[in-house]
Amino acid sequence: MIKKNSKKNMKNSEKSKTEIDFSAMEQKWQKRWERDKVFEAEEDKGKKFYVLEMYPYPSGSGLHIGHAFNYVIGDILARFKRMKGFNVLHPMGYDSFGLPAENAAIKSKSHPRIFTDEAISNFIRQQISLGLTYDWRRKLQSHDPEYYRWNQFFFLEFLKKGLVYRKKSSVNWCKDCSTVLANEQVHQGFCWRHNSTPVEVKQLEQWFLKTTAYADELLKCVDGLNWPERIKAMQRNWIGKSEGSEVIFEVNGQNWEVFTTRADTLMGVTFLVVSAQHPKLDQLVTKDKRKEVDDFLKKLRSTKQEDIDQMEKEGVFTGSYAKHPLIGEKIPIWVGNFVVADYGSGMVMAVPAHDQRDFEFAKKYGLPIKEVVMPVEGRKIENRLIKAFTEYGKLINSSKFDGLDSLGARKKITDELARVKKGRSSIQYKLRDWLVSRQRYWGTPIPIVYCDDCGAVSVPEKDLPVLLPEKVKFGEGNPLATSKEFLETKCPKCGNKARRETDTMDTFFDSSWYYLRFTDNMNKKEPFSKKKAAYWMPVDFYVGGAEHACMHLIYARFFTKALRDFGYLNFDEPFPRLYNQGMIHGEDWHVMSKSIGNVVDPLDASSKYGVDALRMFLVSMASPDKDTNWNQNGLESVSKLIKSMVHYAHTVKFGNSSKRIESKIHSTLKSVSEQIEGLKYNSAVIQIRALFESFEPEISKKDFQIFLKMISPFCPHLAEELWEKIGGKGFISLAEWPKVDEGKIDLKLEEAEKAVEKTVSDIINVLNLVKEKQGKEAEKVYLYVIPNEIEGYDSTILSRRVNKEVVVYAVNDKQKYDPSGKAGKSKPGKPGIYVE
RNA sequence: GCGGGGAUGCCGGAGCGGUCAAACGGGACAGACUCAAGAUCUGUUGGCUUAGUGCCUUCGGAGGUUCGAAUCCUCUUCCCCGCACCA
Numbered sequence: 001m002i003k004k005n006s007k008k009n010m011k012n013s014e015k016s017k018t019e020i021d022f023s024a025m026e027q028k029w030q031k032r033w034e035r036d037k038v039f040e041a042e043e044d045k046g047k048k049f050y051v052l053e054m055y056p057y058p059s060g061s062g063l064h065i066g067h068a069f070n071y072v073i074g075d076i077l078a079r080f081k082r083m084k085g086f087n088v089l090h091p092m093g094y095d096s097f098g099l100p101a102e103n104a105a106i107k108s109k110s111h112p113r114i115f116t117d118e119a120i121s122n123f124i125r126q127q128i129s130l131g132l133t134y135d136w137r138r139k140l141q142s143h144d145p146e147y148y149r150w151n152q153f154f155f156l157e158f159l160k161k162g163l164v165y166r167k168k169s170s171v172n173w174c175k176d177c178s179t180v181l182a183n184e185q186v187h188q189g190f191c192w193r194h195n196s197t198p199v200e201v202k203q204l205e206q207w208f209l210k211t212t213a214y215a216d217e218l219l220k221c222v223d224g225l226n227w228p229e230r231i232k233a234m235q236r237n238w239i240g241k242s243e244g245s246e247v248i249f250e251v252n253g254q255n256w257e258v259f260t261t262r263a264d265t266l267m268g269v270t271f272l273v274v275s276a277q278h279p280k281l282d283q284l285v286t287k288d289k290r291k292e293v294d295d296f297l298k299k300l301r302s303t304k305q306e307d308i309d310q311m312e313k314e315g316v317f318t319g320s321y322a323k324h325p326l327i328g329e330k331i332p333i334w335v336g337n338f339v340v341a342d343y344g345s346g347m348v349m350a351v352p353a354h355d356q357r358d359f360e361f362a363k364k365y366g367l368p369i370k371e372v373v374m375p376v377e378g379r380k381i382e383n384r385l386i387k388a389f390t391e392y393g394k395l396i397n398s399s400k401f402d403g404l405d406s407l408g409a410r411k412k413i414t415d416e417l418a419r420v421k422k423g424r425s426s427i428q429y430k431l432r433d434w435l436v437s438r439q440r441y442w443g444t445p446i447p448i449v450y451c452d453d454c455g456a457v458s459v460p461e462k463d464l465p466v467l468l469p470e471k472v473k474f475g476e477g478n479p480l481a482t483s484k485e486f487l488e489t490k491c492p493k494c495g496n497k498a499r500r501e502t503d504t505m506d507t508f509f510d511s512s513w514y515y516l517r518f519t520d521n522m523n524k525k526e527p528f529s530k531k532k533a534a535y536w537m538p539v540d541f542y543v544g545g546a547e548h549a550c551m552h553l554i555y556a557r558f559f560t561k562a563l564r565d566f567g568y569l570n571f572d573e574p575f576p577r578l579y580n581q582g583m584i585h586g587e588d589w590h591v592m593s594k595s596i597g598n599v600v601d602p603l604d605a606s607s608k609y610g611v612d613a614l615r616m617f618l619v620s621m622a623s624p625d626k627d628t629n630w631n632q633n634g635l636e637s638v639s640k641l642i643k644s645m646v647h648y649a650h651t652v653k654f655g656n657s658s659k660r661i662e663s664k665i666h667s668t669l670k671s672v673s674e675q676i677e678g679l680k681y682n683s684a685v686i687q688i689r690a691l692f693e694s695f696e697p698e699i700s701k702k703d704f705q706i707f708l709k710m711i712s713p714f715c716p717h718l719a720e721e722l723w724e725k726i727g728g729k730g731f732i733s734l735a736e737w738p739k740v741d742e743g744k745i746d747l748k749l750e751e752a753e754k755a756v757e758k759t760v761s762d763i764i765n766v767l768n769l770v771k772e773k774q775g776k777e778a779e780k781v782y783l784y785v786i787p788n789e790i791e792g793y794d795s796t797i798l799s800r801r802v803n804k805e806v807v808v809y810a811v812n813d814k815q816k817y818d819p820s821g822k823a824g825k826s827k828p829g830k831p832g833i834y835v836e
Numbered sequence: 837g838c839g840g841g842g843a844u845g846c847c848g849g850a851g852c853g854g855u856c857a858a859a860c861g862g863g864a865c866a867g868a869c870u871c872a873a874g875a876u877c878u879g880u881u882g883g884c885u886u887a888g889u890g891c892c893u894u895c896g897g898a899g900g901u902u903c904g905a906a907u908c909c910u911c912u913u914c915c916c917c918g919c920a921c922c923a
Contacts, residue, residue, distance in 0.1 A: 231840090234840080338923095340921075550919090620860085628848070634861060682850075761879095768879090835887080
């Protein structure tokens, strides 16, 4: 704060002639790039490279620093690859359907479309000002009928192929969103948008996408992805494969299945527990237990979700018994609060000796505990179990399976079950089918018509898109249901009166294939041409935040696999390489938030210091995948660097580069190229800085051009401006990335320079010592250099560096001044020093 | 509980078997310039020591592998992030 003010007061001092108007310069180049269609990409022009940043939800508040960071990371690589000769596709679009726009519109009594269009144009303006190299012709927005018609098309396509179905089931409902949610949108029992709104369970008939059909492939392919480990882990976890067995227990002549991963403990089952939410629970409850069970269920219902999570395992006996599939024993069935209804079959076999939950339950209700797995050798067995033994071991008390180890027993027992038709091996996934219906307005209408005679009928393809009606009433349940002209229609099959589906699609449907539409966004006949998609896809580099690990990234992978199987695509994974940018926190290390007041507005920052400074600074703080905190001084420092580059460009004398500079240019070029490729932008910036600082007043134009090319991905406007100033041809953005000339890299020279650096610090060290020892400062420095190294030691440069007059002698110089014989100390790479 | 990622000097952060007391930036301190401030430039910023040297202690902690470890292995503590009564 203080700094800012004092700065203002100090302004006005002098405007050096090399100072440039950054804002004017930026606009000049942004306009030219647009005018000359510099970043427009066409198919089949050599080797392609597809860079994509996750398309944003166009919020009313505009770009924040995280957006800017996200785009700059992608843009630097896009620019680099383009200069490297790749045919780069770098598009941008808007995930423009969704609740926030609808809610904002309701609040401001506007219309979501108006609200959204405004937000998008605001976004575009801001993105252009960041110097991002998008091919704007390819812009897409999900709320555009030309886009969402293909959502509808795919929905019907999936329906035809059996990947879409409609089912009544328990679904998650968020009262603040007034809509249902997909499993992926429920985070720890709460709505992903409202983290203090617990989701409610409702029984509703809804549309589902059969993501589980691809569960196994989605899981398998995770291994081969070049993605951050944690995202891969999250996906594996989310898909949650477990291998085990299905066991059939007979209850009153009916088969009830349970899933277990520990079939080896089957002989230790002492009771079964059915979920309190199990749809067929009633069938198990006997008359005399009815009241007890009802009381239990009532109590559960009145308990809040948060409390249920903390709650102790509880349950009541249902009154029914099951028959053990192998030994026919009578096993009591309990209803319990800890059994998840929609995993497995909603019922579990309880082996208290070998499962901690079952153990606690058995202890609490005095149910028998039967040990069937003996701990492995070397483990002491307590006479009484104090907790379940959940590891593997040798079987006991298991009749003919005694003596087998757990793994072997699992197989043997499952085989035995299969033989007597009481079970089989089975695989369970945690992944659920994707619930795509939403009871909201601002989304893609689901292209279905309900007819009393024909049932749910698909809207014929020729009638697509089913347009979202403009006029609806908000706040009275599902808005689409309030539009008569939308609602009332004719059955495509029989022509009788029919009613349209009033639910819209989850907006994750939109984002599941937008990357494909970018390859061919103008196509009116099909969602995209197979040929174009085959050329551009997959996305070579995908950048975004980690928050989509288990939503967008799963859905998009599912879409790709399904579309591949329908013949649209010829690859398995849409994003072979994913990069997560880190979070930028406020200067105080808190997450940026308006209430704390530590928000940095990217445009504010760039208007003060220039966009190029912002771009360069954003990627120089740390490796871009690390969380960091903003540092205003750091930004200023980059801006100073840029200013001194401008100054240099205006004062440099073009002639010949010294061998030293040539060597440095090429060794820097070599590492910078590698670093950009490897996303080590921070290291690249350091190298560039060091190179610049070593520049001499004279340099060859060619070398300076190489330098400009190196900075152009980071500081594109400045690079263009200086490129033009020194007479570079065309746009530097399209210039060829320079080739490293290994022959110019002179390691000996670089070593010699290091030796000089060392000598400088030696001199300084000696000067300090002398000052300390003798109490007075020496005035002159004498250097005795080995004759063949003498050209490396320039007395002017040295004098400037040590701030003293430096006299350089060759050791064999007869005329040299050397009162204490320091010349004798000279060694190769290490001149003798005398000061006085 | 399960899974993933971390812990480096005042701060941020590179490094991931030797060239490491550890790049680079910020901050702080000192000096030059200046009437002065800012800007700029130069230096210092683990400890002791020394005419440019040498040594010691450092990269969360404890062990280990190695001629040699911030870097590899084992254990451990702490932090962050996901999932979580998943049978």
